[in-house]
Amino acid sequence: MKISKVAVGLTAIAALMLTGCSGNGGGGGADSADKKSYDWDMTVTVGDTSTWYAGAEKFGELLAEKSDGRMTLNVFGNEQLSGGDPAAGVEQLMSGQKAFSYNSPIIYSGIDPRFSAITAPFLFDDYAQADEVIAATGLDAYKELAEEQGVKLLGFGESGFRQITNSKHAITKPEDFKNLKFRVAGSELFIDMYKSLGADPVAMNFAEVFTSLQNGTIDGQENPFDVIYSGGLPEVQDYLSILNYVYDPLLLGMSLDMWNELSEEDQAIVQEAADEANEFQIKMSRDREDEQLVEFKEEMQVDELSPEEIAAFREALQPLYDSWTPKWTETVFDAVNPAN
Structure with missing residues (x-):
């Protein structure tokens, strides 16, 4: 599996500065200019053909460039540092075993709903x-949540x-979900969603999805275009329903302990x-959607x-709000609710 180590070319002087650098995604060592050098690790859940991976590589290029x-x-x-388990990967970030990750809030929700x-x-x-909502109130709310868990949120990809x-039949109405076995990410909310539609939801790490679809252990799955594409899922799925039913940002998180150890200059x-890497990744993801759809x-x-077919799904899933708003808390839900 591809591992990318991103760095700009160094001059001889800069190379000497790196002799005190620590490894394994941890801290740094003092250099001759009294500035620290860092060798950090970052994980993403999907493979090296995804926009997640491209955004992470861009982040590395920018870090190297801006820090000389x-x-x-x-x-x-593919969450290589946690055996393919994204939840364990987030826990590594929270505990300071690695420096950075791109993860969906769906994964974080297994720790805090x-x-x-x-x-x-x-x-x-x-x-x-x-x-609009993320810029106004959503990002600030999630920065507070992340810090409670030991993560510095550097923005959203x-x-x-x-x-x-799925591999069985077209899904165009809520009842089409009945009796189908769907892989969902490890989120109680998603399990509740699929049960309410009559499906049989199965929590499973993404690394296991392709094989499970191929051998018929599960009938279907749900993900954004880029994950479906980079995971090669059209090879083992016959039907795609475009519902746009959940918006899924990516948390670019850094170990809060590692962040706090940085100088103000290095934090900047x-x-x-x-900021630049997230903007790059978001643009790439959106630009690719039309090509992927073709x-x-x-x-x-x-x-x-x-719109009429989607309205039926909206109505079917509306009761979830009554049971989940207390778990989200009004403070957090209000911060991401466009109706406010």
């Missing part, structure tokens, strides 16, 4: 609405709007690099649901 080579980032796809508020079904109509694939470098149509039956 003092900051090096090693990027690991408040993180799932932004992934409530049909919360956002489109990307413009999500962007994007996985995109989540869609449905890391934050600036993160390829999906060549490999699967694609059903783009009408």
Whole structure:
């Protein structure tokens, strides 16, 4: 599996500065200019053809460039540092065993259900609405949540709007889910969603999804375009339903302990690099969707649901709000609710 170590070329002087650098994603050592050097690890849940991975690589390039080579980032796809388990990967970040990760709030919600508020079904109509809410109040609310868990949130990347694939039949109405076995990420909210639609939800690490679809252990799964594409899922799925039913941002998180150890100058470098990398990753993800859809149509039956068909799903999933708002808390849900 590909591991990317991103760094700009160093001059001889800069190379000498790196002799005190520590490894394994940890801290730094003093150099001759009394500035520390860092060799950090970062993980993403999906593989090296994804926009997640490209965004992480861009982050590494920017860190190296802006720090004059003092900051090096090693990027690991498919949650290699936690045996393919994204929840364990988030716990590594929280405990300071690695420096950075891109993870969905769905994964964080297994630790604290408040993180799932932004992934409530049909919360956002489109990307413009999500962007507006996140910029106004959503990002600040999630920064507070992340810090409670030992994570410095450096901003949001994007996985995109989540869609449905399966191997049995087209899904265009809520009752089409009945008796189908669906893989969902390890989130109580998603398990409740799929049970309410009559499906049989199975929590499973993404690393196991392709094989499980291939051998028929599960009938379907749900993910944004880029994850479906980079995971090669059209090879083992026959039907794609475009529901745009959950907006899924990516938390670019850093170990809070490691963040606090940085100088103010280095904190500024890391934050600036993160802002630019997130912007790069989001643009790439959105730009690729049209191209990916064309390829999906060549490999699967694609059903783009009408507003009336989507309204039926909205109605079917609306009761979840009554049971989940107390778990999200009004404070967090209000911060991501476009109706406020």
